[in-house]
Amino acid sequence: MSKSNDNRPITAKRFMKELRRYEKGSVSRRHFLGVTGLGTAMAVMGAAMPSLWPGKAQAGDLGDRLIFSTWPNYHDQANLDEFTAKTGVNIQVNAFGSNEEMLAKLQAGGTGWDVFVPTNYTISNYVALDLIQELDLSRIPYYDAAANNPKFAGPATVNGKVYCVPKNWGTTGFVLNSKEIMSSPKSWKDFFDVTMGAGSGHTIVHDYQLTTIGAALCALGYSFNSIDPKELAEAEALLIKSKPHLFAITSDYQPGMRSGDGWMSICWNGDATQLHNDLPEMEYVIAADGGEIWTDFYAVPKDAPHLDAAYAFINFMQDPKVQAREAAVHGYAPTDSRAIALQPPSLASDPILHPAENLMNGLEFGAAQTLTDPVRAEVMARFKSA
Amino acid sequence: MREDRKSGRWLTAALLAPTSLWFLVMLIFPLIVILVFSFGERAAVGGYAGGFTLEQYANLPSRLKAFQNTLVIAPAGTLLSLLVAYPLAYFLALRVGRQYKLILLVLVIVPFWTSLLVRTYAWIFILGGRGIPALLEFIGIEGVRLINTPGAVLIGIVYGYLPLMVFPIFVSLEKLDKTLLEASSDLGGSPFKTFIQVTLPLSMPGIATGCMLVFILLMGEFLIPAFLGGGKVFFIGNALVDLFLQSRNWPFGAAVSVTLVVIMLITVSLYMRMTLRSKTGRDESLM
C-alpha cells in the first residue's frame, strides 16, 4: 500500500482528486482503495456481510472466496473464520464421503475447487491424470519438510515434484458403544460377527469402497488393499450377507452413533476422539487383523480459480499453531513435529491420536490401484444396491 | 400476400428458435450423448471410453434391487402423498375463509424456500433414536426403528413432495363450480356421496397432475433415500449417483439412465392413456 497513507481521515477534496486519478487510470485500484480508506471499509464489510460482497472482489489480491473440498468433522470453524477475518476470503466448504467422489468430480471438470484434501493413495493417480498442480513451496513458508515424518509426507512427492503438503495422519479402525456391545470385539472378523449377531441392526459401514471393502477383506484374512477378483468376490459375499444387519451405509456416521441407533461403526480415529470426548462409552479399536493407516494432504487442482487464496489458505493451515488448534478440535494427529510439540501433553500421549507402534503393525497405507480398480468399484456399488 | 405469409413464417421460426434451441441443447443433445455412452466402455481410470458393446445392458440385473425399490416406493410414495395432500388441498380450497387462504397457502410453500437437503437432514434427527422412537419409548412402545427404513423414506417423500401434490389439487378444487356441490346436495346427495360422485371426479385433473409430477420426480430421487434410508433403501437415483460420482462407470450409468427413461416413458404413457380415457370434462385439460 501507498506509504503516503496516514491515519488522518481523507478530506473531500483529496477524495475527489484521488477518484479522478483512479478514473483516469493513473493510479491502481489498490492505491485508490488504500488512500481513501475504502479498502478497509470494504474488507470489514465483506467479512461481516459476505452476501454484500460483489462477485469479483477487492480485498487485496486474494479475491473474495475460496472453495475448499474436504471431509466431514475435519476442521475447527474458528480457524476458518480467522482466515476469513484476516484476508477477507470467504471459504465455501464441501464435505465429501470418499476419495472416489472427489476424483469423479475432478474428472468431470469444472469443479471450481481451489483446495481439496486427498488421501495418500490418490496422489499418484491425480498426477497421472494431470488433475493437480505442482506446489510452489516458496509460497507456503510455514511448511517445513524437515519437520514432517517421511513415512507420512512421502506420497506428496511424485517423480521428484511436490504436489501437496500433509494435513494429518490417522488410522481407520472401528468405534463401538461399550454400553451396548459388551463382547469387546478386537478384529474385523469380530466386527462382522457382532454385526450379524448381538449387535444386529446397529452397525454402520462407510459409503467408501476403500474402508468398507478393506474391512471385509481383513476379516477374511486378506490384504486391506487386495484387488484380487476372487478375494473381492468373497468380501462382497460377506458384505451382502451382513447388509440386512447394518444400520446404515454412510461415511457421515457421527449422527447415527450419537443418536444411539448405531452401536458400532467403521471409524477414522479423529471421529472416535470427537465421539469419545462427548460420550465416554465410545471406544476406538484398531483391528488386530489389519486396517488402514493414512495421511491426508492439501492439494490444489489444476484449474483452481483462486490460486493466490489457495496458497494463502494452505500456508495459514500449515502454521504449527493453527495445526495444533485444529488437532485439538478434530482429534487427528498432525504430521508436523512442530505442531505436535505445541499440543498439550494429554493429546500428545492420547492413544487414539498416537497409538503405540506395535498396534499399527498390521495397518496398510491405501494402495493407488484401489482408487481406480473397476472391480472394487463395482463390488461396492453392487453391495449398496443389493 | 405471399410475402406476408412468408415473413409470418419467419417470425414464427424466430420466436420458436430460442425454445427449440433450449430443447435441443438441454434435452435432446444430452439424451443422445447418454444413449451413445450407454453402448461404450468404462475407461481404465473411470469415465467413458468409446466402443460398441451391449455389456452395460447385460449388467442391468445387478441393479435389479434398486429398480425394484424405486418401482415400489415411488408409486407408494405418490399414493401416500396424495392421501395426505388431498384433505389438505380440500380444506384449503373449500373450507377455509378467503382471508386465511393466502396465508395458509404460503405456509405450505414456505418450507420450499429452504434446501431439501437441510430439511431432510432435520428428519434424520426426528426419526433417529433420540427422536420419535424415544418419545414412543416414553409412552411404553419400545424397539421402534424408523430411520433407515423404507418407512422413513416414505415419510421423507411425503414431507418433501407435499406442496407439489397439494397445489394442482388445490387449483382443481378451487375452480370447481361450487353450485355443483349444492346441486348434488339438492338432489339428495349426502356430503359423502357428493364428495365421491362430484368433487372427487371433478378434481381428477389436479390429482393426475400432482401424481404425475411427484411420480416422475420420485423415479429420479436420491437424496431422501440416501439420508433417511441410510444407504440401505437404495433407489435407481442412488445407483446413478454411485455410478457417476463414485465408481465413475459412465457407460453403465448411461445404460441405467436410458433404462430409467424408458420405464418412465412407458408408465407415463400408460397413465396418460388411462386418464385420457376417463377424461372428465370439456375444458379439464391434464395439466
Added chain:
Amino acid sequence: MANSTSNSNEIDIEFRSVTKRFEDVVAVDNVSLKVERGAFFSFLGPSGCGKTTSLRLIAGFDQPSEGDVYIGGKSVVGIPSHKRPVNMVFQQYALFPHMDVADNIGYGLRQRDPKPARQEILKRVDQTLEMVRLSGYGKRRVWELSGGQQQRVALARALINHPTCLLLDEPLAALDRKLRREMQIELQTLQREVGITFILVTHDQEEALSMSDRICIMREGQIIQSGSPRELYDEPINRYVADFVGKTNFIDGDVVDAIGPLVSIKSESGQVFSGSQPPGAPPIANGNKACVAVRPEMITITNIGETSNATNITINGQVVNRIFLGEHTEYLVATEGCGEVMVLSPKSIESANRSFEPGDHVSVSWGPEAALIIGDT
C-alpha cells in the same frame, strides 16, 4: 302428485318472521309469507333484494338467522338440503359436466336409499326425457347441448324426484329472448302437468307477470307487496311496485284532499289530479308528497279539444316520438307542466280515428277511475 292440484288451500311453503343475516348484511328481513300447494309463485325484485336468499332458505343451502321455514307444514330449520323434499333449477343449470344427460337426470334417484333398480332408473329417466322433449339425448354430454336443451335437462333432473316444490333461480336468464318466451310457456304447461308448487326467482317483471299465480315483490330484504299479477298491476301500493310492474306515468304533487273517496293532489304546475288509493296502501294525509299513476294504455290521445268526457282529466302537449308496436302504438307526449307522458294506443282505436305524427299538438286524457294516487315510497 297430480291429485294435489291448485284448488286445495293447503299451504306448501311458509315463512314465519324469517330473517337471514350474512355478517352485517341483512339479506332477508323479517319476512312472512305463505305459498299454496300447486301455486306458481314468484319472487320479483332487483338483484340484492333478498329473493335468491329466500329461495336458498327453502332449498336448505342457507339456514335462517331467525324465524321458521315450513315445508308441507313441518319446520325444516336445521334440516340440510339433501334431506328436503324440494328441488332446484339453478341459474346456470349446474349440470354435472362429467356425466352424460341420462346420468345427470338419474342423479337424484341414485341418491335414494334404498337405491331403485337400474332398470327402474333407466325407465324413469326415459320418461322424464320424453316429458321435457329430449328423447334420445340420454347419451349426450351436457356441454354438447344448447342453452335451451340444458335448461330442460336441469328441469328433468329436478322433476324426476317428484319434489313437493320446484325452485327455479332465474332459470331463463341465460337464454335468448325468443327461447325465453318458448320456455316460459313450456314451464307453465309443465307446471300444470305435474301439478306441484313452482317457486320462481326473477328480476324480469314480464316473466313474473306472465307465468305466476302470485308474485311477491321484494326490496332490501323485505316484501313490499304480494298478490296476483293483476292486483300488482292494477293496485300497486307504492311507486316502487308501480314502477317495477309494467310501465306507468307518474305525476308528482302534494296531497290537497285526502278526505273523500277520491284523493286529490296538486302538481307543481298547479293542476289538480284525482284518483283512488289502492287497497292496502298506507294512509295518506293532506300535505304529503304523493303522485298520480296512470298506466299508458288507460290514456286516450286526441286532437286538442276533442276530449269526449267532461269528467276526464286532460292535458295538452306535443307528440315527440311514436313507436309502432304492432298491436299498439306508443306515443311519447311532451305535456305542458307535467313532463313526458307515455300513451299506448290500441290498433282498433288507431284505425278508427287517425294517427299522430311527431310534432302534432294533441290532448291526452284519462278518466278518474284510471288514476291511482300512491305514496312516494
